[in-house]
Amino acid sequence: MKENLTNLQERPRCAWVPKDHQLYEAYHDNEWGVAVHDDLKHFEFLILESAQAGLSWETILKRRLHYAEAFANFNWIEIAKFNQQNVENLMKNSGIIKNRLKIQAAINNAQRFMEVREEFGTFDAYVWQFVGGKTKNNYRKNIKEVPSETEESRALSKDLRRRNFKFVGPTIMYAYMQAVGMVNNHTQDCFCYAQES
Template identity: 55%
Template structure:
């Protein structure tokens, strides 16, 4: 409450099941950059990220060379963390390899929840965990596939953002909608 950008994100995107590979990749990258920072910081820079990272086109990002990476590290509109920028490039490559193996990244990631969102029943959002046993499992599997900056906390946030888990409070108007 109180920030129109944050409220719009909550009211229209957060927790809505996402099955589109491009959107799943975008959220994975944004969650990667969010690690150690607040989500509102990333939201405020989201359009800059889209522009800087070719609208999150993983096919293009996988081809980035050092010159492109260096230019990203000079871009004041994004979070200029060298490890996270490099991870974005390697994650695009790992993402495409996972797509090739499973037919789509969506199939791969949603198979962890049998294609259906986990619906929690939190009275207070502060009761929601930062990680779960399942986010631990997914994190380990992603790391095994070559993904970087995909710790359990990042993965649980990704699960929440993409609707794999519904962590809206039970009294939230979005709880039953998503």
């Protein structure tokens, strides 16, 4: 058992994953870059990536369960109904980032998310069109080759902004695209690279 745990910990990972950081390792190994086709998961990552703007991903990962509790388990239908009292209550919640604009953006984005689903059937059908319906494998040698935004993330950001989504700039949307597996940026020295290629 100990040997198996040691082997898991010693796997080579993308350079952005801190060594011996179980939360990051679990996220990297099991979620990051894995294709998502579930609208609930899409909405969760929209909230989390928007909340992360200007902060470290670790800050958000540590609060992920608190976000689920505070934001109705990412049920966009419920969040879309949040009112000013909900905003004030969330501003008192020490488990999440207490940023009024980000909280209001989550509520606004829940409403916009519903509109996209009404138009396309699912948010998944909408968002995956920006990469032609399949994961874009980038074959990066190292983390320095990974850009902060791409043509696809700029196009997605532009369209989401046109639809009145908030906190969806091209850098945030590229992080989102990586998180939901629209883009595979596992580097060639990462054990996940071989699995995804």
